[in-house]
Amino acid sequence: xxxxxxxxxxxxxxxxxxxxxxxxxxxxxxxxxxxxxxxxxxxxxxxxxxxxxxxxxxxxxxxxxxxxxxxxxxxxxxxxxxxxxxxxxxxxxxxxxxxxxxxxxxxxxxxxxxxxxxxxxxxxxxxxxxxxxxxxxxxxxxxxxxxxxxxxxxxxxxxxxxxxxxxxxxxxxxxxxxxxxxxxxxxxxxxxxxxxxxxxxxxxxxxxxxxxxxxxxxxxxxxxxxxxxxxxxxxxxxxxxxxxxxxxxxxxxxxxxxxxxxxxxxxxxxxxxxxxxxxxxxxxxxxxxxxxxxxxxxxxxxxxxxxxxxxx
Amino acid sequence: xxxxxxxxxxxxxxxxxxxxxxxxxxxxxxxxxxxxxxxxxxxxxxxxxxxxxxxxxxxxxxxxxxxxxxxxxxxxxxxxxxxxxxxxxxxxxxxxxxxxxxxxxxxxxxxxxxxxxxxxxxxxxxxxxxxxxxxxxxxxxxxxxxxxxxxxxxxxxxxxxxxxxxxxxxxxxxxxxxxxxxxxxxxxxxxxxxxxxxxxxxxxxxxxxxxxxxxxxxxxxxxxxxxxxxxxxxxxxxxxxxxxxxxxxxxxxxxxxxxxxxxx
Numbered sequence: 001x002x003x004x005x006x007x008x009x010x011x012x013x014x015x016x017x018x019x020x021x022x023x024x025x026x027x028x029x030x031x032x033x034x035x036x037x038x039x040x041x042x043x044x045x046x047x048x049x050x051x052x053x054x055x056x057x058x059x060x061x062x063x064x065x066x067x068x069x070x071x072x073x074x075x076x077x078x079x080x081x082x083x084x085x086x087x088x089x090x091x092x093x094x095x096x097x098x099x100x101x102x103x104x105x106x107x108x109x110x111x112x113x114x115x116x117x118x119x120x121x122x123x124x125x126x127x128x129x130x131x132x133x134x135x136x137x138x139x140x141x142x143x144x145x146x147x148x149x150x151x152x153x154x155x156x157x158x159x160x161x162x163x164x165x166x167x168x169x170x171x172x173x174x175x176x177x178x179x180x181x182x183x184x185x186x187x188x189x190x191x192x193x194x195x196x197x198x199x200x201x202x203x204x205x206x207x208x209x210x211x212x213x214x215x216x217x218x219x220x221x222x223x224x225x226x227x228x229x230x231x232x233x234x235x236x237x238x239x240x241x242x243x244x245x246x247x248x249x250x251x252x253x254x255x256x257x258x259x260x261x262x263x264x265x266x267x268x269x270x271x272x273x274x275x276x277x278x279x280x281x282x283x284x285x286x287x288x289x290x291x292x293x294x295x296x297x298x299x300x301x302x303x304x305x306x307x308x309x310x311x312x
Numbered sequence: 313x314x315x316x317x318x319x320x321x322x323x324x325x326x327x328x329x330x331x332x333x334x335x336x337x338x339x340x341x342x343x344x345x346x347x348x349x350x351x352x353x354x355x356x357x358x359x360x361x362x363x364x365x366x367x368x369x370x371x372x373x374x375x376x377x378x379x380x381x382x383x384x385x386x387x388x389x390x391x392x393x394x395x396x397x398x399x400x401x402x403x404x405x406x407x408x409x410x411x412x413x414x415x416x417x418x419x420x421x422x423x424x425x426x427x428x429x430x431x432x433x434x435x436x437x438x439x440x441x442x443x444x445x446x447x448x449x450x451x452x453x454x455x456x457x458x459x460x461x462x463x464x465x466x467x468x469x470x471x472x473x474x475x476x477x478x479x480x481x482x483x484x485x486x487x488x489x490x491x492x493x494x495x496x497x498x499x500x501x502x503x504x505x506x507x508x509x510x511x512x513x514x515x516x517x518x519x520x521x522x523x524x525x526x527x528x529x530x531x532x533x534x535x536x537x538x539x540x541x542x543x544x545x546x547x548x549x550x551x552x553x554x555x556x557x558x559x560x561x562x563x564x565x566x567x568x569x570x571x572x573x574x575x576x
Contacts, residue, residue: 005462014444110573112516113507140545162573192460194483194491197506197520199481201460202571205468209444209568210439216445232482234433235421240441247470254433254461263423299534 008174014289073290082290082302084227086129087136087153090186092296095140096147102138109133109196113220117268118195121157131156133164134189137172141179143298144308148176152188154228159189161233162196166203169237173210173221182220182301187238191231204236211240220304222297225252225275241284243294244302246275246284315512318544319485321477321529323419324455328534330357330372330415333455335544336538338370338553344404346397350430353394355386355422358401358409362544366553369405371398371466372415375456388457392435395465401441402446411449411549414466419484421462438463443468444568449552449560451545453523454478454510470552470564473521473544474510475536477529480518481508517570522535 049074051057055066061079062240070076073093074083075292087094091100108126126132134156139148150172152159159165169185176183192200223241228251235254239245253273261268271277278284286297302308321327334341338361338481345352375381375388382388397412405412421432423528442452443466450469458467458480474480483491484505485499510522523540530537552560 034424053549059315107576110575113505115505151336163574167453167572189426194482194488194572197482198480198508198513198516199571199573201464202518202568204461205440205444205464205568206571208440208466212444213565215441232461235436235465236440237437239431239434239437253428254421254436255428259423260425260428263346264425266425268425270424277429281431281435 003193019278038140039248044245059101080298081229082153082249084154084188086155087131087151087186089148090151091136091140092137093290094142094151094297096142096144097168100138100140100149102136103143103217104137104168105132107132107164107168109162109176111195112163112199113195113197115195115197124238125156129153129155130149132163133168134159135168136197139169139175141309142184142294146299146309147182147184147301147303147306148172148179150183150185152186152226154188154190155171157188157190157193158228159187159233160191160193160200161189161203163195163203165189165193166183166200167205167206170210173207173214176219176221177210177214178219180217180219181311182222182306183214183239184222184297185241186224187233188236189229189231189233190227203233204232207237208240211237215240215242220301222300224288224297225278227251228255230256236269245288245296246286247273247289247290248294252278252284314500315479315506315509316325316500318477318509319499319503320470322479323534324529324531325377325457327375327417327456328530330374330417330455330537332534333415333541334370334372337542338532340567341370342566344401346501347393348351348526349396349402349438352392353386353391353397354384354536355388355418356394357391358398363413363542363549365412366549367408368412368413368549369401369410371419372399372455373463373466373513386422388418389416389420389463390420391424391427392430392432393433394516395421395435395439398466398539398563399435399442401448402439403445406446406448410450411451411553412446413545414450414452415453416457416463416466417452417478418459418460418462419457420459421465436461440468444564445561447557449549449555450564451465451548451552453541454480454519466479467567468564470560470567471521471548472519473523474513474519475523475530476525476539478510479508480510480513483508 058076060081063078137150222243225246315538343359357374376385443515451471452467452469454474486496489498489502490496513519526533
């Protein structure tokens with residue numbers, strides 16, 4: 001199931017050759033790790049016992065690090081690699097203390113296609129993660145500036161977008177439109193949620209339509225792309241920000257690396273589909289270090305006429 | 313009949329293409345090329361024409377019937393510039409108050425190096441956002457494969473219809489089976505679970521109409537299906553064109569707003 005969750009959303013496209021190669025291509029459609037990295041991962045697994053409890057091996061520099069050494073921003077103290085942040089930690093790192101008021105706390109997935117085992121999987125993950133689904137939404141202030149915020153969480157089915165993610169983000173935009181507030185969304189998702197099939201696909205249109213209304217109303221929308229942002233999320237609200245920021249060395253793309261390699265029959269460079277690659281090709285406004293995000297975001301809000309609610 | 317039989321019919325190389333319908337249904341078709349930014353993507357065709365005297369814009373995702381044609385059309389898998397050409401023609405239609413008819417037939421947006429470099433995700437996203445707000449009537453018809461975001465990029469419309477044997481899905485059944493069960497051979501089983509047929513999607517409320525085909529598929533009697541499509545387009549355009557813009561946009565928003573099942 002982990003593999004499934006890691007695969008990039010519903011939007012991985014298939015090879016053009018034959019059905020067989022399409023299938024093989026998609027089977028390999030894991031954006032990361034590449035074959036080399038896969039081996040590294042296996043190594044990690046084998047050595048798991050050697051890593052003391054409460055510690056973690058940095059996948060980038062291979063140093064064994066005590067988890068608490070990563071700090072609130074989840075950054076490797078040895079090599080500055082950014083570990084993925086869950087929604088709760090992210091909100092804590094971005095919103096002014098005590099300012100976050102969560103919306104739609106109790107929204108849970110139904111099972112629109114009556115897909116076997118889907119409801120049980122949701123339930124299991126809810127117990128494991130303490131989350132209801134893959135996004136937390138609400139209002140908050142950032143250095144005193146008020147906004148509506150949505151933060152996706154890759155710990156819940158790889159942040160995949162089904163009805164709950166689609167509905168909560170749609171409400172974020174509708175709230176922003178109604179209350180004339182800017183919207184900030186931290187994306188982190190493998191794409192559409194397979195178990196909700198076409199209903200997941202429709203969420204892309206639903207959220208984009210709500211973003212369009214918010215935009216028509218003259219309101220600001222900022223996206224912050226975090227690792228990973230792929231598939232149907234990239235092909236909808238992630239790419240619709242008035243300003244699009246990304247964290248360094250983030251995987252951002254539409255189709256999966258392996259699908260593309262199968263299709264074009266050549267190896268892709270390492271920097272392919274990173275935030276640096278998107279900046280170079282003109283699809284990201286700026287790459288922002290994690291520790292600078294609150295300051296940059298609040299400056300953007302200030303420059304768009306938002307009023308500061310709390311004076312320093 | 314198992315859903316996978318529809319998949320097979322939808323993918324038949326003899327299945328009528330977007331240009332076949334354009335030739336049969338519309339008069340005075342003039343093809344317009346290019347996205348004005350990078351190049352002309354031949355996987356997407358579009359232009360201006362008339363439907364019984366009403367000027368319209370028609371856009372199609374074009375597959376080939378032969379290997380040669382398919383190479384030219386990139387097997388009906390658009391690049392970002394294909395979606396941007398479509399966007400340009402749709403915005404042009406809005407300026408001149410022409411209704412838009414999109415004919416969709418793609419296994420999906422092309423997964424390639426250049427496609428990613430030029431922002432496949434951004435191109436699709438932009439279409440979703442702009443289509444949601446186009447101030448003219450829009451009708452999309454899935455005439456073969458409706459592959460994921462690459463199909464949705466032309467399907468945020470007032471009406472979405474499907475030919476009886478076409479399919480519309482978040483991913484191909486092969487891809488779906490690979491992801492969920494790591495076994496592409498279970499594609500048939502996946503197809504049955506995924507609800508991808510025209511009748512299933514009509515029941516789910518994802519589409520408004522199913523256009524009939526003769527037994528075995530519309531390639532066996534193209535005129536039958538094309539004439540039905542023409543008649544339905546004429547009727548529906550009359551209904552949509554009578555609506556004022558605010559109503560049209562509100563109804564389109566509400567159409568997509570309603571998708572999703574959850575509890576709270």
